[in-house]
Amino acid sequence: MTEFNPIRELPDLAGYGSGDVLVVFGEVFGRGYVNGLIDAAEQVGMKVVYGTVGRRNPDGTLRGLTDEEIAEKGHGPIINVPLEAGFTNSEPGTSETLADVLGAVGKDWANAKLDFEHIEVLRSIGEQRFRKNVTLFMEELRNHVPEGANVLFAHTMAGGIPTSKQLLVVTNRIFKGTGARGQSSQEFWESDLGKVCEISFEEVSARTLGHLIDLSDGFRDGVTNAGGRVSYVAYGYHGTECLIGGEYRWQTYAPYLQGFAKIHLEQIAAEAHGRGISVGVFNAPEILTNSSGVFVGVELPLYRLFDALEQEPSSKELAPEVRKVCAAKLQGGEDGLAEVKSILRDYHRAPEVEFIYEFDGWPPHNRPEQMDLMVGSAMALRKLHVNEKDLMTLDLSRLVFSACGHVMLHKSWDLDAPVYWVGHDIVAKALGRTGLPEE
Numbered sequence: 230m231t232e233f234n235p236i237r238e239l240p241d242l243a244g245y246g247s248g249d250v251l252v253v254f255g256e257v258f259g260r261g262y263v264n265g266l267i268d269a270a271e272q273v274g275m276k277v278v279y280g281t282v283g284r285r286n287p288d289g290t291l292r293g294l295t296d297e298e299i300a301e302k303g304h305g306p307i308i309n310v311p312l313e314a315g316f317t318n319s320e321p322g323t324s325e326t327l328a329d330v331l332g333a334v335g336k337d338w339a340n341a342k343l344d345f346e347h348i349e350v351l352r353s354i355g356e357q358r359f360r361k362n363v364t365l366f367m368e369e370l371r372n373h374v375p376e377g378a379n380v381l382f383a384h385t386m387a388g389g390i391p392t393s394k395q396l397l398v399v400t401n402r403i404f405k406g407t408g409a410r411g412q413s414s415q416e417f418w419e420s421d422l423g424k425v426c427e428i429s430f431e432e433v434s435a436r437t438l439g440h441l442i443d444l445s446d447g448f449r450d451g452v453t454n455a456g457g458r459v460s461y462v463a464y465g466y467h468g469t470e471c472l473i474g475g476e477y478r479w480q481t482y483a484p485y486l487q488g489f490a491k492i493h494l495e496q497i498a499a500e501a502h503g504r505g506i507s508v509g510v511f512n513a514p515e516i517l518t519n520s521s522g523v524f525v526g527v528e529l530p531l532y533r534l535f536d537a538l539e540q541e542p543s544s545k546e547l548a549p550e551v552r553k554v555c556a557a558k559l560q561g562g563e564d565g566l567a568e569v570k571s572i573l574r575d576y577h578r579a580p581e582v583e584f585i586y587e588f589d590g591w592p593p594h595n596r597p598e599q600m601d602l603m604v605g606s607a608m609a610l611r612k613l614h615v616n617e618k619d620l621m622t623l624d625l626s627r628l629v630f631s632a633c634g635h636v637m638l639h640k641s642w643d644l645d646a647p648v649y650w651v652g653h654d655i656v657a658k659a660l661g662r663t664g665l666p667e668e
């Protein structure tokens with residue numbers, strides 16, 4: 230288990246400047262974490278080179294983006310090599326794809342027995358495709374990096390839930406189910422279906438970092454021989470410290486089944502760091518993005534960001550502006566904010582969620598009474614909004630990813646450990662330094 234290593238002080242400003250390059254290893258979506266890093270890099274004049282996961286043709290082949298799709302992205306240069314990882318999509322020519330395997334699992338999924346030798350064949354085909362494409366990506370990347378430049382890779386990849394109707398029914402019950410609709414994540418994880426997911430999550434969320442480091446060996450030598458430095462940052466999740474009851478307290482979302490892969494991500498970083506490679510996993514706070522929307526209730530601690538903003542001397546004066554923006558999204562305005570606070574207070578001190586404060590043994594599985602309370606509180610908070618599609622957590626998420634981007638960019642200049650935690654304290658301090666991000 231990695232030792233808890235929270236960043237307590239803001240890093241010194243990094244030495245990056247124009248001519249240096251941020252490489253996004255993954256694809257950028259509207260409100261994801263990496264947007265904060267891109268903004269921070271652009272602020273110091275760095276060039277940003279983008280990746281894509283590619284798209285699937287109707288016959289299953291993986292392809293790069295079309296000119297139209299590139300234009301829709303609306304950002305700078307894309308290395309148009311599809312970086313989709315994992316084996317959840319069918320490869321043409323493969324006998325019995327993962328979709329076929331999972332499609333054959335009936336209602337009695339808990340007792341289904343799968344052929345793991347065959348799954349290993351599918352995994353290995355996906356891995357070979359990914360490694361081949363990363364090699365092509367690296368070759369093209371050389372054309373984007375000026376002589377003597379410093380290069381920062383941002384690993385954003387997480388995912389790997391196989392596409393299957395049967396699985397969707399089960400995961401909906403795990404992540405959203407309450408009462409009789411609930412489903413134990415532990416029972417699922419111990420089933421063959423859970424085991425396939427574990428392999429798939431590892432493939433996308435963890436092992437991709439290992440492939441990136443490994444397959445950029447030659448590239449790294451080229452940059453360092455020319456006088457530049459190469460670093461890697463990756464986004465992890467391993468709980469977050471938030472201000473609860475007047476003190477910063479570590480807590481976690483449950484059931485974060487991807488957490489097992491995130492631990493592996495930390496281990497991959499630790500191993501590479503031990504070999505002298507400048508790499509750091511940043512365990513980041515819970516926010517709302519395209520990827521996290523499925524985890525109902527993951528956003529609960531995010532509402533606590535107010536408290537940290539008000540507590541930290543450097544961010545104190547930003548707090549009224551944030552309150553104003555958030556209150557405007559609530560039916561009761563300022564009264565609505567008081568209601569938010571009260572729901573959170575009840576939630577965080579309820580005996581049903583006591584286990585979310587236990588760092589050892591992370592990630593915890595869900596429990597029926599915890600799911601009832603967490604999902605119930607999340608729904609109650611949503612209902613306080615004027616428009617449930619325009620949540621205040623979207624604004625708070627932007628503050629968090631922006632602050633994390635600042636911290637990660639500047640910390641990446643001197644990665645003295647392989648794994649860090651970004652808590653609400655350092656988020657508030659970073660905002661105190663940068664000011665609130667522009668829309």
Ligand SMILES: NC(=O)c1ccc[n+]([C@@H]2O[C@H](COP(=O)([O-])OP(=O)(O)OC[C@H]3O[C@@H](n4cnc5c(N)ncnc54)[C@H](O)[C@@H]3O)[C@@H](O)[C@H]2O)c1
Pocket residue numbers: 254255256257258260261262263282312313314315384385386387388389433464465466512513514515516517518519520521527
């Ligand atoms: N949202 C949160 O609460 C939260 C908290 C802590 C850490 N993170 C991490 O931040 C990172 C970015 O996630 P985000 O929440 O900003 O969402 P996002 O949807 O913006 O990013 C997800 C990323 O994963 C990539 N991806 C998805 N499936 C892939 C596949 N099969 N192969 C290769 N790449 C794939 C996408 O290209 C994208 O870059 C992830 O590593 C995530 O685990 C998120």
